[in-house]
Amino acid sequence: MENATLKVNGMSCGHCVKSIQGSVGDLQGVNNVKVHLAEGNVDIEYNSSEVSASKIKETIEEQGYTVE
Numbered sequence: 001m002e003n004a005t006l007k008v009n010g011m012s013c014g015h016c017v018k019s020i021q022g023s024v025g026d027l028q029g030v031n032n033v034k035v036h037l038a039e040g041n042v043d044i045e046y047n048s049s050e051v052s053a054s055k056i057k058e059t060i061e062e063q064g065y066t067v068e
């Protein structure tokens, strides 16, 4: 299991938390997603043999946010 912390721009409210946690959490191979709204960070625990970091990043960007 890998851990990544992504800096995500554009998250502003509970809806953002839900849409990111929901969409990323639905990816196969993602074990845990935790959004830290105040810090603008997203902690992700995932299995890199099942899902790539770029796929996770893409999924967040599809929701309308920018990953640094």
Ligand SMILES: [Cu+2]
Pocket (backbone or CB within 6 Å): 011, 012, 013, 014, 015, 016, 017
């Ligand atoms: Cu929001």
